[in-house]
Amino acid sequence: MKSRKWTRRDGLVAMHQIAGVGWHTLDRLLTAGWDPSSDQVDSYLTLLEGKVASKKVKEHICQKWGAELVSRTSEELSRRNIAAVTVWDPDYPDSLKQLPQPPWVLYVKGDRNLLKSSGLGVVGARKPTNYGKIAARRLAKDVAAQGWTVVSGLATGIDGEAHRAALGVDGKTIAVLGSGVDVVYPKHHRALYEEICRRGAVVSEVSPGTQPHPGLFPQRNRLISGLTHGILVVEAAERSGSLITADCAMEQGREVFAVPGPITSELSRGTNRLIQQGAKCVTCVEDIWEEFSFFTPAPAPSPTSAEHSRQTEPVMSLCEEERRIYAYIKEEPRSLEEIASHVEYPLQEMHRYLVQLQMKGLIRQLPGARFVQC
Structure with missing residues (x-):
């Protein structure tokens, strides 16, 4: 027959x-x-x-x-609006074909064309410090603003910050899952997942409906590095899944970048060790572009006078007391006690100034009555 x-x-x-x-x-x-x-x-x-x-x-x-x-x-x-991209399809990434065991099938929700775009992986701690969050946001934003795709794993912490920063400048981002492409993990990232499906791409190499389990995350990490030109690690303990991603990148011949951190921080031990082992130390996005000779970033546009006025107006309108408090609250969180000790204002007055600074969008309050600049 x-x-x-x-x-x-x-x-x-x-x-x-x-x-x-x-x-x-x-x-x-x-x-x-x-x-x-x-x-x-x-x-x-x-x-x-x-x-x-x-x-x-x-x-x-x-x-x-x-x-x-x-x-x-x-x-x-x-x-279910899930695209299946096989290893035989023209839009299957050439970079993945170089892997020892390239996925036979990639499942995609969103823009499958992003699979072949120039990308940088951004990974890091699930419980980052405020310093780590700021570093991830700044670098991911600057990378996305140049038209590159920010690739990460949708995890809590640095991953989420990187995805949001890219979306915040109308940039491109890919979330690679350690579960089926239709299974949101962690669940509290449902809104972020849906936004990436609309404006970026969510990718997995396992069948839809597959629940997350520990064995799938090393596979996910190898895919993050495989889809990119390099990996940026922002905060990682000495034993961290982010370091597995960095190892995958080195094995695949990708660039490895790391943000340095204070030697007193547990979450800086992994990144500082990567730098000791030869990873590129990154303090600004230009440190990343230096390693990619094929790419020349466009110069950052100078703000127009109207834009400059809008940016500086809230700070220029501060009274002397607000200005002193704002200057003291840098990017590292300051507690209420630290601020009171520094400015020496009556507590009731200081509360009023803090509220006014929050209403002007210049600072925000963190848990534990700590404050940080926006």
């Missing part, structure tokens, strides 16, 4: 979503001559019995495989 046909790529996507089918199973099937556009698969599984998967998985594949699975998979992905 003549076998039924569908496209080769659609067959690959459908097989990729069968439980128990991993990278090696697909690799050995294809090496043995299996054609994903045919309904014939059992003979190849028999040929590779003991090398591909267990007898139980083999039986499961034989039960699932066929035209109905391929059709259902294609329709379900289309219905």
